[in-house]
Amino acid sequence: MGTAALVTGASSGIGRATACRLAAHGATVALLARQAEALEQVCREIRSAGGDAFVVCADLVDAVGAEQAVAQVIDRAGRLDMLINCAGAAHLSSFADDAPSQWQCMIDTNLSGTLNVSHAALSYLAAAARSDRGTADLVTVGFTAGRQSGPVTSVYAATKQAITAWSEGLRRELAPSGVRVGLIQPGLVDTPLARRLGAGPGQGLNAAVVADAIVYVVTRPAGVAVAELVVRAVGR
Template sequence: MSNDLMGTVALVTGASSGIGAATARRLAAEGASVALVARREDRLDEVRRSIEAAGGVARAVAVDITSRAGAQAAVDRTVEAFGRLDTVVNNAGVMLIGPFADAPVGEWERMVDVNVLGLLYVTKAALPHLVRAAEDGPRRTADLVNISSSAGRVARPGTAVYNLTKFGVNGFTEALRQELQAKRVRVSVIEPGNVDTELASHTRDELRAGVEEQIRAIEKLQPEDIADAVAYVVTSSRRVAVNEVFVRAADQSW
């Protein structure tokens, strides 16, 4: 365990699996106390136990961030437990692939709810604490990291609404970065390519085989690869602002 983030507190959404779980473990290994936010309490407890077994500190916070009340509760419970908030990683996301014309409207709504509204709600609730941490925290800076996607840069058939949400995350991140720059709250976006997570499993059964065939030849990134990118961003000296990190699988051309 390092001490780069010792004395700080991080909140990670979507922390029950994949990139979120790997990021929570990595930030805890860097010395942060970590709030694990997601809906699946049993999975959060597994991640919490793994962090504690490695000598870290974590708290499971089972809420649904797609409601404003849930997002506010996630932040409030984090600050109640640990006394402050220095780092937020907005990682929760869902990807529902398929031709736009045939897609159930509920799929669009779910992606907008999680990928956009959940991120906005958590960010809004967290900002006062991040500004305060940058003013008086041990590192005199704070970090907001949004996990976007290569789909925030490259549009492809069958991912129209997912593209909409991730292009939006990229634009929001850059605008907010400019708003908060003077307050030393660093706002960053990380855009992973194809990662070995549960994300593709959200696709409807009749479309999943086609998706899997598209990516069959790609050696996927691992969640830990993206956790490394997050750690690089948030452990950088306060004189450094890493605005954007784009990480593709080496075999991925799009």
């Protein structure tokens, strides 16, 4: 690929699987999350498989931290061709039983965190789109709850529906610059997040399947943009 990708939420679940897949495709991958040790582990795995990766520790809820993280990627990789937004948080609860700290965490992480890092990356993505590759990608992981809300997902779905609206607006805003903006909406995925919410082992899609969908989006030829993909397990 010969490109540089920043994957947020790269220490776990979908972000981790995506980082590994992109590295296997030849991208230099910047691995971003808050916990350094988990990121270092992913970094070691990628390097031992012959890939190129480095760690960027940041809390994306902090706009300055997000900006500094993107600056670190540019210092290290010299360019940014892809931003893959996988960092996210979920607490499923009826709204009546919810606590402000829980819904604030989802709004901060899923919405503000995504916007903070995306805003910081925009000028570098536009520069990459003007370069030899001729395109750049900003892909965000939503959720099928971004299409449909339910009794214990009202706030989570609200954050994902906000991301859906933002992604579509940004897609249209950036289209003239050559930066492709895509949204992946998976159903349940077997990750630590899903387990924390009570899903059993093996319940839901394998994270690698979602990673493959993301790789599909960013490997389309310049001139082809996949705006939205919904990936569900058969029968759900």
